[in-house]
Every structure is written in C-alpha cells, then in structure tokens.
Amino acid sequence: MALAYTTTRILEILGDDCAAVGAYEGTIQGIASLSEAQAGDLSFLGNPKYRASVADSQASVLLVPQDYDAAPKSGQLFLKLENPSFALALICRDIELSLLPKPAAGIHPTAVIEPDAEVSSEASIGAFCYIGPGAKIGAATLSSHVSVGRSAQIKDGALIASRVSVGDYCVIGERNRLLPGCVIGSDGYGYEYFDGAHQRVPQIGNVVTAADVDVGANTTIDRARFGSTQIGAGTKIDNQVQIAHNVRVGQHCLIVAQVGISGSTTLGDGVIVGGQAGLAGHLKVGSGAMIAGGTAVVSDIEAQSKVRGYPAMPMMLFNRMAVLQRKLPDLFKRFDQLEKTVKSLPSES
Amino acid sequence: MALAYTTTRILEILGDDCAAVGAYEGTIQGIASLSEAQAGDLSFLGNPKYRASVADSQASVLLVPQDYDAAPKSGQLFLKLENPSFALALICRDIELSLLPKPAAGIHPTAVIEPDAEVSSEASIGAFCYIGPGAKIGAATLSSHVSVGRSAQIKDGALIASRVSVGDYCVIGERNRLLPGCVIGSDGYGYEYFDGAHQRVPQIGNVVTAADVDVGANTTIDRARFGSTQIGAGTKIDNQVQIAHNVRVGQHCLIVAQVGISGSTTLGDGVIVGGQAGLAGHLKVGSGAMIAGGTAVVSDIEAQSKVRGYPAMPMMLFNRMAVLQRKLPDLFKRFDQLEKTVKSLPSES
C-alpha cells in the first residue's frame, strides 16, 4: 500500500486554516503515529499526551495544534491547525478516494436482476449480485455477491459491501454503509412451546434503517415479528453485533463489536454500548446512557447513566466493588481473627 | 410492508374455535401490540398483564381470551379464543405465505451443479448456488449464493437462506431452516504443539442435524475431528452461536444468540442456554438444565438445574450474591467500625 502523496495536495485540502512552518520537498509515502513514523511519512499530534513525542518523531510532515510552538527539524514541515485529528481525517478521506475509487454506475453482466425490480441508472451493481422481485435500488453501490430480497429498498448513496444479505421487505436508508457479511432482516428468534415442540412464530415484519447508519461486518439484525426493527439516523454499529427482532435503536448511538441486544428492547438517542455487552429483552435504555463493555443489562437503564458489571450496576459502584473484591481474601482472614478475639473477651455473665 | 388482509380470511383460518363479538368492516393493514395499534390494525391479548390495555387499544380487530368479558367499541371486532397467541401465529403464518411465497421448483440458470450431484425435481435452487460433487439435495429450497460441499446432503423440506455454507459430507435434516450466512461444517479448531508450531489436527468428521432444526444467521457449527457434531431434532439455534467440533446437542434445546459451546461438550434434551453464555469443553449438561445469559460454564451441569454467573453457580446463590455484592462497601465499613469497637473493649488480662 505505497502512497505517493504531495504536500501541495495537502495544502489544497486544508486550505486557509493551516499555517506552514518549515519545509519538506519529497512526496509522502505513508501515514504513521509519531513514534512509528519514518522519513517520508505524515504524522500528527491528536492527543496532547503525546506532545513530547513530536520532537523525536522522524515524520517528514506533522499536523500539530496551533499552540505547538517548538520548531521543526531541518527538512521537516509542521502544519499548524485548530484540529489536527479532523485535518488528518480530511486528508485520509482524499487518499481513500484515490485508493478506492467509486465504481462507475452500471450493472455487472453476471448480476441477476429479477424482471420487476427497479435499479437506478446511477446505481453500481457488482458481480454475482442478486436483486429480488420488486426490490428498489437507488443511486447506491453494491459490491460483489450481495443478495437483496423481495421488495427490499436500498436508498441513494448507500454502500453495500461484498456478501451482504438484505432480507425481503427491508429498507436501507440513505448513505448507509453495510460491511461484508452482515445480514439485515434474518428471521427473528421466536417460538411457542406447543404439542411437545418449539413451534416457530412467523416473523412478518422487516428492518428499517434511517439515514447514515453503518453496520459492521458479519453483524445480524433480525426482522420484526410484526412492524419493524428500527435503527435511528447516524447510528454506527460495529462488527458481529446481534440485534434481535423488534429492537428500536435511537439516533447517533454507538454499538461496539459483539454486543447482543435481545428482542423488543429500545435504546434512546446517543446511547453508547461497549463491546460484548448483552441486553436482555423488553428493556428501555434512556438517551445518553453509557453501558461499559461486557456488561449484562437485565433491567431498564436511566438516561445519561453509566453502568457496568454482571449484572449491570452504576459504574461508580462497580469500580468500588472491583477494588473491594480483591480485598475479600484479606477480609475473610481479618474476620476470622476478630471472631477469635471476641471469643477471648470476658462476657457479661 | 402494507397488508390488505380480510376478517373473512381470519375467520376461515381460526374456524369454529373462535367467537366473534362486534364488527369491523374494513381490511386489516397491519399487526401491532395493544398500545401501538391504530385503526385498521389487528392486535391481541397474549399476556394477561396487558389486560387493562385492551380497553384503550385503537386496534380494529382484537384476539382476546375466552374469559375476556368487556364489550368492543363501535366498529371494533373481538375474536374470543382459547389461545390468542397461537391464533395470531396461525394468522401470521398465512400472511407470511402470502408475503413470501414459496419459490417454484427448479434450478436457476446461474446455479452450478457438479455432474455427479443429485438434485430432486421438487427442489428450488436459487441464483449463484454451488452444489458440489456427490451432494444430494431433496425437496428443499435454496436461496441465492448457497455453497453445498462434496457429498453433503440436504433433506426434504429444508429451507436454506442466502449465503449459507454446508460443508463437505455434512447432513442437513428434514425441514431445517438455515438462516443467512451460517456455516455448517467448518473445520474444528484443533492443534497439537509440535516442532515449535501449532500443527493442525485434521478434522475428518462431519455435522449431522436431525429434523426441524433451526440455525440462526452467521452461526457456525464445526465438523467433528472424527465422527459427527450432532444437533438433535427440534433444537432451535439463534444467530451468531458458535458450536465447536464433536459437540452433541440433544432434542428441543433452545440456544440463544452469541452462545459459544466448546469441543466435545454434550447437552441433553430440552436444555436452554441464554444469550452470550459460554461452555468449556468436554462437559455434560443434563436434560432440562437452564443456563442463564452470560454464564460461564466450566463444570458439568445437573439435569433440571438452573445456573448463572461467572463461573456458573446455582441461580439462587447467584441472585443472593448479586444482592450481597452491592452491600460489600457497607460491609467493609461496618467491619472497620467493629474492629475499632472490639479493640476498645476491656480484655481478659
């Protein structure tokens, strides 16, 4: 993955918000952290705690905050900016577009489009895609091996990576990014025990994602029993997350990898769920709540609260308990000692 | 997902077990819970705790138990039944068949069938399916992008969703439902450390599922080292479950999402494993045992027992401990106080 990127192009992207100090004449061959950068690399000071590492960095071009006053070494260029992390993202976005150009509109000759499906002339449909009857594909990009079910919709600007399944009747919002292997609209897990066996409860709802939702690789979101499993606008879901039928996730939530959310649970807006946390069914999680990684949530969570543990408890209490638990062996010893002492004391009688 | 479903059709399905009270003239446009239903919707009283919500429900048609005596509102139809939840499932099943008609028998022109594979004339093989040499496909439905390995078998009535892999020599039972992205018969994870490296132990067994097994989206079931990894009849497995080589799961078990079961562990019949639970290898879980979500099972579990925790303990003990743990900070304080008190007491000497 060798780059050949020019400082001229960087200055074009960053525009007037950027003050250049020093000079570097070559091209940029890579991007790296301050400590790992070599000559020819671009680096940046995003987190103040690495401030001391700038002086030792071998990077040729450095994005630094406006209040960083030390001078660059010879042959080194400092670009002073209000927000170096954001500036780096702009540069990376430009590099990303050069590395991964948007495919041209059109339908790959191997793709199968059922006769009554509608595909926008601006859509790009990759090799071995299957578009089911009645499906509607907007100005979206579908990579290879994508399966789109009956009467499903994919809206403008969506990016559907390789090997994604979008189930029957599901609706994928504008500018969604669905990563490889994710499954939208698999059957909900619903059974009634009857006649000596678990009878399947039909799952006749769908999944609806609002605009700007990201869904990670191999994540699964089940269709509703009836109605819709819903993901709110701007919510970002990581890899291998499981979202069960009739869950409703609010706007701008972050759901980190390997989280599981059971049926009919609702999350407000701006909720953050750490990796591997599990939520039981039919719960309400208030807006702005923060659920630490690995937490098992078995009751409602209030808005703005922070919880952690198995089962979940206020984070402060968990942290205190984590300290005290390690003192348990000592407590048991002290207790035995105290019991002995008390026994040896003179009693009333 | 707009419906247009008639009350006439509902009465046909429910038959004589159903007593109609009141009347609704329109079509049914959706199904919703009592509190969310709007005019035109079908709703139901499945759980007695929602009994009070019936009076406020805007639903036009309601399935209620036989002992529900209040009268419907004007323009509202009550259908009184022994088991409203089961009646709803029958209706949903009928709707499901109308929304998702069974595809016609036949092989999609893009499918690849190796010359010595056998495919039933009643099978439906979707776009981009690959059927390996020697495989036998009964009267089953395969959606798109399904991969069936060498000499694998898929029996009558099975439904294989998009992007499923059925590995070499594996056997999928009658009426199984394999959801998108699941992998049956991946290599077991077995290595011997030898000559400074982990040497792979060949995995020459298979996976055999009995009748009426469901396997969730992106679930993985590994082939046996030798012999068979076995899933018993009527067992229902949720999404993203991991079942390792040589595991044997009994009949009519429920295994909820993101559970992991390590190699050679056996489950009896009717075992329920809650979401994200993990079972170590070479264990026995007795029939009817219930393992709560998130539990880490590291030793055998007796039949009919209920366990929870990390590591697993009897559920009653876990629940008691969860209460006591929150009192630890207080206990430490009380203990410090008691120690002081004891020190201040007159001693024997």
Add this chain to the structure above:
Amino acid sequence: MALAYTTTRILEILGDDCAAVGAYEGTIQGIASLSEAQAGDLSFLGNPKYRASVADSQASVLLVPQDYDAAPKSGQLFLKLENPSFALALICRDIELSLLPKPAAGIHPTAVIEPDAEVSSEASIGAFCYIGPGAKIGAATLSSHVSVGRSAQIKDGALIASRVSVGDYCVIGERNRLLPGCVIGSDGYGYEYFDGAHQRVPQIGNVVTAADVDVGANTTIDRARFGSTQIGAGTKIDNQVQIAHNVRVGQHCLIVAQVGISGSTTLGDGVIVGGQAGLAGHLKVGSGAMIAGGTAVVSDIEAQSKVRGYPAMPMMLFNRMAVLQRKLPDLFKRFDQLEKTVKSLPSES
C-alpha cells in the same frame, strides 16, 4: 462418511516408529474414542487418564504408547508408538486428503477475474469467485463465492474456503487457511463526533497476515486506520473472533472463538486467549500470557502471566475469590452475629 481404510496403509504412514502387536484382518470403517469405538474402528490412547479404557475398547486397531504393556484381545491390533496423538494426526491427514482431494488448478468458468489481476497458473479458483483489479493470486486454492478486493494478494499454498471476503490491498500469507464467511479487511470502527454526528474516520490501511495463519469461520479482521493490522506467523484464530483496526498479534498465538480485541492492542508471541474474552484498546499483552475464557482485559498484561475475571486479575486470585464469593452469604450472617455478640459485651465505661 463411511471409510474403508487398510491397516497396510496405516503401517506405510507410520513407518518404522511403530511396533505391531496382535492382528486385525478387516478394513477400518471409522475412527472413534476408546469408549465409543466399535468393531472395525480405529482408536487411540492419547491422554494417560483414559489408560484403563483401553482394555474395554471394542476398537479393532488401537494406537497406544510404547509403555502400554497389556496384550490386545483376539482379532485386535495394537500399534505401539512414541506419540499416538501425532500418529493419529498423520493418519487423519491421509484420510482427509482422500476425502477432500485438492481441486485441480484452473479457473472455474463462472469466476470473474478483472483484466489487470494476476492469477497463478497453479491456482484453483472456484465457482462465482470475484478477483478485483490488480489482485495477485499465487498457487492458492479458492473455493466458491470468494471475493478478493482491489490489489489484494493471496500467497502460495493458501486455502480460501467458500464465501470469504479479502478486502482491498490486504495481504494473505503463505499457507493461510481462511474458513468460510470470514472477512479480512473490513473498515475499522473509527468515528469522531463533530457537527452533531459521528463522522467516519477513513480507514486507509490494510490487513497483513504472515505465513501459516488460520482464520476461523465468520471471523472479522478490520483494516488499519493507516498502516497495517498484523497477524504473526503460525497464529491460529478460531471462529467468530473480532480483531479491530491496528491490532498486532504476534507469532504462534491461539485465539479461541468469539474473542474480541479492540483497536491498536498488541499481543506478543505465544499468547493464548480463551473463548469470549474481550480486550480493550491500546493495551499490550506480553508474550506467553494466558488469558482465560470470558476474561475482560482492561489494562496491560505481563509476559507469561495468567489472568482471569471481569475485570482481569491474576488467575490464582480469581480462583481464590470464586471460592470466597460463595461464602459471602455465610460471612454476612456470621458478621451480623458477631456484631450482636460485641454489643452484648461489657464496655469500658
């Protein structure tokens, strides 16, 4: 999966290291554990704790250690060896090759190879594979439905199972085994909150795996933000593992199913991570460390140490605490009693 395997062939494979005692005339129809083997089966004594089971085993051919002195039954053949487990692996490897012959070199007519991709004449490319522009495929075997991104590389001897995605610019090392449904090089999960929404941070790095890496079914490994997510030589990763962007895993590690490793965390060599463990981001795990299943790692782990728990603590401490926790109910009772006793004692005044 019926075998018909001869003892002659077994002796050919095991060669001079093997001493035969007794005789069995038939063919071998299966392989099974000592207690489950029937007449016609091959079995083995790999673990000394099953020594007593040899005498009762119905197996016709048994691999036993050199110091196993009891005589075989009539019609039973003992093969005495230094390492019966390793001998079994050699036999299984031979059986595996006969059951699952390596496919011939060549490109399936349905595969799509972009014009500027390079595919070795020794490669075997299965049905419905998509090879992106600029990709380089060595003498590797790709099963069906594999997606290989732009400028990705797959080196000699690699085995890519069905429905694997190898992302743009990723590099798959010699003799890697990628199991079905795994995703190499999905976008890292990186966002900056800005302007009232989570803005995606472009992920312009790749994934590089060294030689002899195995990646389990439906496992996901994210591309780096920049630079490379790295997996060291000989490391074996189980199913449904999540490895985030910029993680570096050393050589000869074992990462068991459903583990999650957060961004930028580094593992040394020979690290073992038990199933369902979770590691927070930006941590260092020293070489030879052992992390028990289900552990939540939230701080650095020293080389050679063993940890367990939520959060992680030294395994000895965890084990002690697991015992003491069960005594908590009793401790609370004893404490209440002691408090009463102390109150009843005569005080100083």
